[in-house]
């Protein structure tokens with residue numbers, strides 16, 4: 643079942659090593675199947691070169707395995723909390739890419755210092771707090787998901803489709819798995835640019851709101867004109 647979605651999730655996971663977003667098996671991508679509402683996710687601890695359409699895991703939103711012999715990604719509950727809270731999220735990617743995770747470890751948000759950022763994120767990529775000990779002991783992955791949901795509860799999650807988790811890594815979101823991975827590549831690149839910018843000029847400031855507005859809206863706004871007519 644869900645052969646098309648399995649194929650998309652397989653390809654999206656295989657993009658992680660290709661874009662150098664992961665070492666070993668440190669990352670995972672999932673997608674929501676539009677017909678069934680089920681989630682297709684990478685199996686836990688399987689190398690990217692050993693992934694196949696068949697060994698992807700299909701789950702419902704409660705985490706029941708609908709199809710699959712392998713255990714789903716250990717981060718599955720985090721993905722499910724986000725899917726449950728935000729129906730508009732159709733793809734999720736999680737990585738520990740070097741520069742973005744360095745911002746997460748420093749407890750710093752990634753601010754919009756340039757138009758590369760503004761083309762994808764309508765403002766700073768936030769950095770969420772570390773979980774409390776009791777949250778980690780009770781259900782680490784579920785509370786990680788609830789924390790992400792809390793940060794975006796009054797926001798448009800697809801306008802700032804990424805978050806840093808302090809001391810951990812990055813989650814990105816999209817209209818499908820591929821777009822979530824795309825956003826993870828962009829976050830890593832803008833984090834690298836921010837690091838270099840702040841190294842060259844520790845007093846550098848984010849771009850003004852009107853420049854952020856222009857770049858974000860020409861690509862994503864009501865009257866977007868970036869790219870070719872569809």
Ligand SMILES: [Zn+2]
Nearest residue numbers: 736738810811
């Ligand atoms: Zn992680």
